[in-house]
Amino acid sequence: MSDSTTVPQENFAQTLADSGLRSTPQREVIYSILLNKRDHPTADEVYARVKAELPTISLATVYNCLETLVGCNLVRAVNFDREPTRYCPNLRPHAHFHDDEAGSTHDIDLPPDLLDRVKAILPPGYNASSIEISFRGRTVPEAANN
Amino acid sequence: MSDSTTVPQENFAQTLADSGLRSTPQREVIYSILLNKRDHPTADEVYARVKAELPTISLATVYNCLETLVGCNLVRAVNFDREPTRYCPNLRPHAHFHDDEAGSTHDIDLPPDLLDRVKAILPPGYNASSIEISFRGRTVPEAANN
DNA sequence: GTGGGAATTAGAATAATTCCAAAGAAACTT
């Protein structure tokens, strides 16, 4: 189930506990939904999916849980322009490509040295806590292995 | 007034005309406001500044004009997380750094080859029309020349 | 099994942006 990019289920509770937080059914299900279908769903989409398992969950809880997971680095939030925030359980360094035609978002793995080179452009005194590299455009199905 | 990063006033009308658009007082003033103070203002901030010169302008027009200028590549829109969109007349390749403490946004010039290297990570079939590299964090005044 | 902090819930509120329909210029046409 887990690969090098994600936190295995058994560490999930621990990671939360490390931040003084509890593992709850809502948090677990939401995290598993993100692992299950890696299509960068929005909060609304997560809400729709989680209701199948927890029919009484509220949208506010979905937002709360997602924010919590982002806060303890179990999940990354991805933003494109004025689009709703999307969520991604891939913790490996990667960029994002947003296909404007399809509306879909894809992970693009980053060569490890490249992230370092990008970080290196910051002048002294600029202390970055996060970096985001994002592309927008079209994917050409014929040309891609896709 | 203009430098290598911006469009000189005399080309402004032409650039609009190339897209079948007119140069209007509202568009001109808004563009000059962006040139004048390069602090990445939001639409609201532009609105406040433009009212000094055009007191009857509406917020909708500010949004319209900014979108128009972005559309014909006179201006770039910059987004950070869920913050309001900011606008920037710097057309040179550059990244953005958002200082969470001060709420300010800074341009970070990109070495020309770096943008190419970043573009090169895209698999075949991924056709990017725009790239954005953005940092969030703090700036440390003591360490910076700033 | 009771008290207290944490978490969830539903709904109201907010903030940024977009939509809409009407009124106002500007530019072509003849």
Add this chain to the structure above:
DNA sequence: AAGTTTCTTTGGAATTATTCTAATTCCCAC
């Protein structure tokens, strides 16, 4: 220069994503 078309602006309503709030519920420690 009047008429027509097209582009632009305007104010206000509407929309969308998200956050806030207050009330309940849950869970663990005592």
